[in-house]
């Protein structure tokens with residue numbers, strides 16, 4: 373494993389119970405401070421790839437190895453890796469009736485035992501959460517219920533929550549899918565700045581090619597569960613895009 377790699381996939385394959393081959397022999401490493409974007413048509417395997425990186429989906433073949441943790445075989449290794457992995461979702465998955473601050477504090481729960489997490493979290497966690505809200509420009513909304521925030525603000529709370537985990541790896545599955553173009557730019561720019569300044573390795577899935585080229589340091593093109601392009605945005609040409617977006621699904625035809 374490369375010394376700057378945060379996580380490494382070695383010939384990882386995922387076959388779902390229904391026989392669908394979602395990933396086939398994927399090998400790649402994500403490095404500190406790298407902002408990588410995975411592109412692919414619907415069903416190409418983007419979400420499966422993201423979920424395999426923290427074993428929300430177990431690989432059928434191959435292995436996932438994490439810096440300072442090793443191979444994700446033991447439950448203790450997986451717990452540590454998940455604690456250090458921030459996740460951002462398309463629908464942000466916040467608790468809407470809770471304040472922004474309370475949602476961000478959820479990012480600190482993995483640092484406490486189950487029993488301790490039932491009590492108000494220590495002052496240090498509250499300060500970390502407030503600092504994360506400040507980083508995403510929402511300190512003045514700390515006590516506002518999330519349901520009263522705009523879509524872009526809600527996604528920024530989701531970023532603050534992930535950041536509160538003090539992650540080494542950030543995974544974002546279509547984080548701008550439900551945002552207007554202005555909010556989408558703000559969210560991607562913010563996420564990129566934070567990951568770069570903290571040295572966090574990031575992998576995002578996007579459907580918007582232009583955003584991927586503008587913000588990504590690296591593009592990973594998936595088609596039918598295989599990596600068919602892995603390089604800088606400037607090296608991504610029409611023939612790669614044709615291959616990424618025109619490959620047929622491997623799903624069995626009934």
Ligand SMILES: Nc1ncnc2c1ncn2[C@@H]1O[C@H](COP(=O)(O)OP(=O)(O)OP(=O)(O)O)[C@@H](O)[C@H]1O
Pocket residue numbers: 388389390392393394412413414415416417418419420421621623
């Ligand atoms: N839980 C599941 N059980 C069975 N098959 C699944 C499951 N989840 C995904 N698949 C299949 O695996 C393949 C890859 O799906 P995945 O969700 O990873 O693709 P994707 O690139 O993220 O698609 P989209 O852009 O539409 O979200 C698809 O053929 C999908 O139908």
